[in-house]
Amino acid sequence: MIPARSHPATIAAGVANEIVIKKSRFIATVEPVASVDEADAVIARLRKQWWDARHNCTAMVTGLLGDQARLSDDGEPSGTAGIPMLDVLRRRELTDVVAVVTRYFGGVKLGAGGLVRAYSTAVSEALDLAALVRRQSLTQVTIDVAHADAGRYDNLLRDWAGHHGATLGDARYGAVATFEVWAPADELPRLADDLAAASAGSVVPVTGVERIVDVPG
Incomplete structure (x- = not known):
């Protein structure tokens, strides 16, 4: 890669x-x-x-x-x-x-x-x-979960982002709770695996665009 x-x-x-x-x-x-x-x-x-x-x-x-x-x-x-x-x-x-x-x-x-x-x-x-702000080329990933599970996945994604060079975007709450993660391209398979393990395969991330993102240093 x-x-x-x-x-x-x-x-x-x-x-x-x-x-x-x-x-x-x-x-x-x-x-x-x-x-x-x-x-x-x-x-x-x-x-x-x-x-x-x-x-x-x-x-x-x-x-x-x-x-x-x-x-x-x-x-x-x-x-x-x-x-x-x-x-x-x-x-x-x-x-x-x-x-x-x-x-x-x-x-x-x-x-x-x-x-x-x-x-x-x-x-x-x-x-x-x-205070430095790093700039990285990151890929957008969206994750839809049921409202009842939103708190658990919010905590999971925050922890995951902190350990994998990623950052979180704004969550959206409609028919489902939609979380946005901006992650390095080489970490996307790990994110998919970790979400699958946390949800018994029911939560599947959707990959979006790649963009230069400001990340607090």
């Missing part, structure tokens, strides 16, 4: 962190975004918020495969801010994120090497605070 394709992760919510190096304040903000336009809006908002700062340097990675990137040194010496910030996002294997590092100059020059370390450290320490 062909293994599921690996995709860059993203972050669950925005994070911010401040470090001080030789009296200069470096305020790093990293936020999840769905597009370049959304990233630009974040940058515009933060530049307005930190309008009196000497620099608001930026880096972003977007696209499902993390294949789109943009950066800005915003007046810092070329290559000392945007590139090291982007390198951190790449090393963390992230996408659909934008990083803005706001610098309030403290009067002491750091030199090119010092700036590279400062900007990369600012982004790295902010990301240490972030």
Whole structure:
């Protein structure tokens, strides 16, 4: 069986962190975004918020495969801010994120090497605070059960998902209770076997579409 394709992760919510190096304040903000336009809006908002700062340097990675990137040194010496910030996002294997590092100059020059370390450290320490969201290629499976059995299967599927790299969708309650599981393709035979064992063969999962799904890390 062909293994599921690996995709860059993203972050669950925005994070911010401040470090001080030789009296200069470096305020790093990293936020999840769905597009370049959304990233630009974040940058515009933060530049307005930190309008009196000497620099608001930026880096972003977007696209499902993390294949789109943009950066800005915003007046810092070329290559000392945007590139090291982007390198951190790449090393963390992230996408659909934008990083803005706001610098309030403290009067002491750091030199090119010092700036590279400062900007990369600012982004790295902010990301240490972030909750990751993994992205996986998962297959939809629906399971219909009688309402009287819904509680038991809800517990069974939650436990199964936690041990097999799967995630649950929203349950629907109509004539029967319908559960939705998003599971790796190579785990589908195990799911069918486990449901058969739990139901004496009366519950049969129905396989649906394959999709890239965000899974909390």
